[in-house]
Amino acid sequence: MAGENPGGDVKALWRRQQEEPQDVAVASVRRRALTIEAAARRRSLVVRLSIVNNVAICAVLAWLMPETRPFVAVFFLAGLLAQIEALTRSAPVTAPGDAGLMTSLAFLRASLERERAFAARAWLWFLLPAAIGELALFAGMWATGVPVLRVALPLAASALAIFAFVLIRSRQRGRLLQIQLDELRRA
Amino acid sequence: MYADAVAAYGSALGRLARGYEVDGERRRDLLQDIHLALWQSLDRFDARCSLRTWTYRVAHNLAISKVIRRRTRMPTLVGVDELELRAESGDREDQLDRARASARLLAVIHELKPLDRQVMLLYLEDLDALEIAEVTGMSAVNVATKVHRIKKVLAARFFEGASDGR
Numbered sequence A: 001m002a003g004e005n006p007g008g009d010v011k012a013l014w015r016r017q018q019e020e021p022q023d024v025a026v027a028s029v030r031r032r033a034l035t036i037e038a039a040a041r042r043r044s045l046v047v048r049l050s051i052v053n054n055v056a057i058c059a060v061l062a063w064l065m066p067e068t069r070p071f072v073a074v075f076f077l078a079g080l081l082a083q084i085e086a087l088t089r090s091a092p093v094t095a096p097g098d099a100g101l102m103t104s105l106a107f108l109r110a111s112l113e114r115e116r117a118f119a120a121r122a123w124l125w126f127l128l129p130a131a132i133g134e135l136a137l138f139a140g141m142w143a144t145g146v147p148v149l150r151v152a153l154p155l156a157a158s159a160l161a162i163f164a165f166v167l168i169r170s171r172q173r174g175r176l177l178q179i180q181l182d183e184l185r186r187a
Numbered sequence B: 001m002y003a004d005a006v007a008a009y010g011s012a013l014g015r016l017a018r019g020y021e022v023d024g025e026r027r028r029d030l031l032q033d034i035h036l037a038l039w040q041s042l043d044r045f046d047a048r049c050s051l052r053t054w055t056y057r058v059a060h061n062l063a064i065s066k067v068i069r070r071r072t073r074m075p076t077l078v079g080v081d082e083l084e085l086r087a088e089s090g091d092r093e094d095q096l097d098r099a100r101a102s103a104r105l106l107a108v109i110h111e112l113k114p115l116d117r118q119v120m121l122l123y124l125e126d127l128d129a130l131e132i133a134e135v136t137g138m139s140a141v142n143v144a145t146k147v148h149r150i151k152k153v154l155a156a157r158f159f160e161g162a163s164d165g166r
Helices: A010-015 A026-064 A066-089 A104-120 A122-143 A148-186 B002-020 B024-044 B051-069 B080-088 B098-111 B114-124 B129-136 B140-157
Strands: none
Touching (some): A010 B002, A026 B024, A066 A104, A066 A122, A104 A122, A104 B051, A104 B129, B002 B024, B051 B114, B114 B129, B129 B140
């Protein structure tokens, strides 16, 4: 090897490695930009559809059982809050424009802290409003004489299972991100 | 300015993408993402650092955040200190041909934790410790220590005299 590479320099080896054709023509970068924009639109669309779904469920409930309207309103607002928080707190699809202003340590710290806050505070921005919404719904059912044992309890059990899953997963994710943040601090 | 950056550092960006992504398709996506991010970011370029530092920051920040996101699926990444220990166990091959040596160099790079990988890639692109510190945000002393270890690893795995005094 040393004979083939007289400088004996691994930097030269690195720079002389066989280059692949680089598909970075303006047209391909534009196509990539469109793909990324489409991904961002898809994510936004999913949240909007879930809001529409929320509106439809609440409208049907309010129409079929007018006496539950105050409870349904609380359920709707709590759900809406959780949905909007999920959209605003999740990681951006596009690269941030300030990537060149920050060193890698600062950039990574900022993005990891953001993700950790997203995971570690899931109880605050998701579980709390969702629990309030569910409780309002059960209270509305109880107030209107819906058989609690037959309808509300199975619903509560499934809601609790979802809450437990979200809580455990978000805590696991938060711990993993904390480990990565600690590694960054040591660097 | 984008054209200037690509003319000066386009090849380096291609090599950087190779240093972060093994899979060809992902590598092409990463390279396009880097070019897109660079193009979008240059509106905010205020010449407080050189165009080279800016370009490397954008590229590495984008690439490293992708690696970090997939980190849970890659628990076997190691630091340069760990590689240094392994290198001392003596698995050098002096008679590698260039293609195998390139592949082996890439394999060493892909083993590294993201920040150590970044230091190694910048070192290979011939940035000095101060410039690497400017891109990474590590102290120059810390960078110098890592570069010293990188040189030892590279010397042990490739050539006895890999270092060039930087």
